[in-house]
Amino acid sequence: MNAKRLYFAALFAFIIVALFYGPISQPQEYHDFADDREILGIPNALDVMSNLAIIYPGVVGLAFVHESRKLSKVSEDEISIQITLFSGMILTFAGSVWFHLDPTDSTMLWDRLGMSVVIGSCISLLIHDMWDRNLAAKIHLPIVIASILSVLWWPVFDDLRVYFIVKHHPFILFPIFLFFGHRIYDKISGYYWGLSMFLLATMFEFADQQIFEITGIISGHTLKHISAGMGLWFLMIMIRDRKLISVEEE
Numbered sequence: 736m737n738a739k740r741l742y743f744a745a746l747f748a749f750i751i752v753a754l755f756y757g758p759i760s761q762p763q764e765y766h767d768f769a770d771d772r773e774i775l776g777i778p779n780a781l782d783v784m785s786n787l788a789i790i791y792p793g794v795v796g797l798a799f800v801h802e803s804r805k806l807s808k809v810s811e812d813e814i815s816i817q818i819t820l821f822s823g824m825i826l827t828f829a830g831s832v833w834f835h836l837d838p839t840d841s842t843m844l845w846d847r848l849g850m851s852v853v854i855g856s857c858i859s860l861l862i863h864d865m866w867d868r869n870l871a872a873k874i875h876l877p878i879v880i881a882s883i884l885s886v887l888w889w890p891v892f893d894d895l896r897v898y899f900i901v902k903h904h905p906f907i908l909f910p911i912f913l914f915f916g917h918r919i920y921d922k923i924s925g926y927y928w929g930l931s932m933f934l935l936a937t938m939f940e941f942a943d944q945q946i947f948e949i950t951g952i953i954s955g956h957t958l959k960h961i962s963a964g965m966g967l968w969f970l971m972i973m974i975r976d977r978k979l980i981s982v983e984e985e
Contacts, residue, residue, distance in 0.1 A: 738866060738915035745907045749900050758894040766838035769947035770954035781957045782835040786828045788964025792971040793824025799975050812872035816859045817974060819879060823852030824967055831960070840890070847886045847898065853967075855882030857905045860974075864920055865912035906930060921980045925973025932966030 774780035800817045803809055809817075827849030834846040855878045863871035885901040888894065909926055936959040939946065943955035 738911050741911045741915065742908065745911070746900075749903070749907075753896040753900060756896070758892070759896050759899065760893050761840055761843070761889070761895060763840075766840075766843075768835075768838065768954065768956050769944040770957060777836075779835045779838070781953065782960070783832055785957045785960035785964075786831045786835070788961045789831065789967060790825055790828035791964065792967040793821045793828065796821035796824070796971040796974070810868075810872075812868070812875070813863060816856055816863060816871065816875050819852060819875070820856035820860060821971070823849060823856055825849075826852055844886065844890060847889075848883060851882040851886045851898070851901070852879060854902055854905065855879035857970075858882075858908065861905060861908045861912060861926070864923070865909075865916035865918055868919065919979060920977040922973050922977035925970040928969035929966040929973075932962050932969065936960075936962040936966065 768779060768782055770781055771779050772781070774784075777783055797818065800814060800821065804814055827846070830842075830845035830847070830849040834842040836842075856875075859871050859875040859878050862868075862874070882901050885897040888897045909930060913923075939955040939958040939962055941955070943959075946955035946958060947953070
């Protein structure tokens, strides 16, 4: 009950701040990335190729989920969440590559759609692992659909507020569940490292030009992709290696 009250209080606070802040449009200067070098005929090459860090944990994750399914190691509900999560990583790779080959709002939409699947799946996974696995099974698909709709809200209303609220949900849920939830697996380090890497990725994103000017080799946005990929890797390793320590009462 404490977790539920804290969550709705935090969500309410986010919504109030968003309402008072007003609509958030996509700044067009965002598309002017610091490193636009062409390599082997690929425009914005390092920003494009660094997305390999994002697809790798997705492919490896789907491979071990396939093995787990054959061995019946986890429930079908949990398998569904994991398949969506790792598939979302592959979709994010494809969308981000397309976006960085031709940075515009229309291509960025596909980049964010892939990320929304990952975000929605992370929310479901947190609920499953640290709150209520039965609830997670029931609301996983609605959560992913809501995450996707939060992205589609942007081009229709020229407003990113709904997407930003959804995007930051894992950062709201994890500390709440950490103190008021109950773990069913022995490992949660992937959440610590994953969220830390995502925060670092955001910092790199905002320091795109400055980092490129300092290094002359690599930009902040390229480092953003690498850091995000590392975060997804830590999450995948946690899911792969963890063991069940308790089961919620049915």
